Amino acid sequence: MKYQLQLVFKSQKFVTGFVIFAAVFLLILFYPLLVTKNPLEMTGGLFYKPGTYVSVTDAVDTQSYKINKDVVTGKLTKSVTAEEQQLMRDWLLNYCPEVKPEEVSDAKKAYDIIELWLQYYDKTVEMEGATKAVKNQYVRLYDKVENILESEGYIVSRKNAETGEMEEVAAIETKEFVNVKDIPNRVTFPLGTDNFGRDVLTELVAATRTSLKIGLLAGTVATAIGLTLGLLAGYVGGMIDNVITFITNMFTVIPSFIILILIASGLGQAGRGAMLVAVVIGFTSWPWTCRSVRAQTISLRNRDHVNLSKLSGHSLPRIVLTDILPYVASYVVMAYILQIASGILSEAQLSMIGLGPSTNKVATLGLMMNWAMQFQAPLSGAWWAFIPVVLSIAMISFSLNLMNTGLDQVFNPQLRE
Amino acid sequence: MAKSNEIFLGGKGVTKVYGFGDKKTVAVNKVDFEFHKGEIVSIVGESGSGKTTLAKMLLGLHSVTAGEIYYNGELRDIRSPRKKRAYWKGIQAIFQDPFSSFNVFNRIDTLLLDCINMRGQKNLPYDKKVELMTQACGFVNLKFAELTRKYPFELSGGQMQRLMIARIFLLKPRILIADEPTSMIDACSRATILDMLLKLRDEIDMTIIFITHDIGLAYYVSDSVYIMEHGIFVERNTADEVILHPKADYTKRLIKDVPKIYEEWDLSTV
């Protein structure tokens, strides 16, 4: 046993898979200890992008510092969009009589092109062939940029609660900064928010945890049923074998995913708790474990060590447990790992077609995908709502499969290259 | 050698067919036999003649396709698990391939302790059990102190076979079916091992059914010899008769294949 474990941990594939899995596992274990908020709490709004959000009024109230920095360049680059820069480029090339084309092509950076445009732009220049709307667009763009350049800062005023008059509270200059740490109200969404305005990272950790639980439960149920029936059918044989083989074959003819869909929809929206879904998944995926355990048991039951055990007067359960089970154990462990992975994938598939766990108390990886798709996250460019979920599913399933391959190479040395 | 006329284990028309249709193999074909109490019987035949199959049927590990087996003067009845277990109290075996005879997950101690438990000495204090195990190992020239806590795959093939004999020593069955018990043992120790079996037979008045492909060995140990060819007994008689006046062609061929059969018997050459 100890020797086998040593052998297993010598396999690079297994160790890689194990490390990835352990990392995921430690994350879902320790993250909730550090971030104690409810993963389903709706803190933000629809698809806020990743980042730290600070309260604007807090920023006004917070003590400010003068910092000598060219704020205009930064602001210009940030607030003049790529399309607007393209508009400027178009104007310079098409309507401007004075500018040389090399000058335009030399201006690569956002600030350079803005500067060049400001230098030459004149609203009185005749724009031949341009519609009124296009002309107005340029005027508005000029005003906007002008405002940024001229900005003297802001006067902040507040309505007096008694008199109803506006009173000046603060004057903010352009070079005034506040320290983000001083602002009491800050929210960080490292992976943005989802369609319900929940913090995606916290939700993802909770979902991974639930999905792993589902996979573990589904894998355990499937392996337990498959192992028990496989051993029984293989060792006892006869009528019991016929019945079990018949059931297994039935499951083979009807794809288990179809059965899964039927049961899941039969349970109804209200009846599908996460753990029940896991049990249902496990209940539909045992046949292949059963079939291979049965095949291995049949090849073992006529071995002489089993015969010797019989001659020693051992009972049937004892023979199955001590003379058959240890010989199939390594295989069963590998099958178990695959069952966990496929349990997680099954849940995701089920949830994607709307038959996953219905409870709004937990998130699962599949449900997160489902929500992201329903609210068209890909269309709104909200990659953070689904890419991390896809990556989590891929990583867990990759690590489990890697572990399985590693084990396979240790236990079936003929497969080694 | 102790031998009575009582038929201890007998068979009439015992047949074993493996597979169906095209793949049908008749491994044992309508054989009759009578083994007497205290006798050493050899079943001799070349590879694939059905010796192991017959042995498994005698042991009740394989079902009998046709025919009857008699045990202790009555038709053998091992239909229920309980009756089977009772049957196995009296009949034991040493299997042909020592490497597959052991559960590789159990220590050697487990195997030997099982035998002691089976003798009904489960409640013996542990040092008494160790004493018994040491004695059994000593009987086959093994040192229990060296074997204890070891796993079967840490032993050599010959050590495994000797351990199997030690197991028989502990169990003291009334019938032993030994399927080529010395196949892994070098020629010198082979004689020793056979002598051990013979000594054991004398000690506990055991009936031994000795399976071998080596007619010389059969002659050396047995009272009567059955010659098996393609699942059929082509000749059965006392050892002397079979060797000195063989009737079947097959027997003659077997004898011819053994060099120096009529000369002074030298075990180290077989």
Ligand SMILES: Nc1ncnc2c1ncn2[C@@H]1O[C@H](COP(=O)(O)OP(=O)(O)OP(=O)(O)O)[C@@H](O)[C@H]1O
């Ligand atoms: N489980 C089985 N299924 C099908 N055929 C079998 C099985 N066991 C044995 N046979 C066939 O039965 C025949 C007799 O085999 P058996 O093992 O009894 O021979 P044997 O005399 O013991 O040979 P050896 O000296 O090599 O051990 C062989 O042709 C073999 O192929």
Ligand SMILES: [Mg+2]
């Ligand atoms: Mg054989």
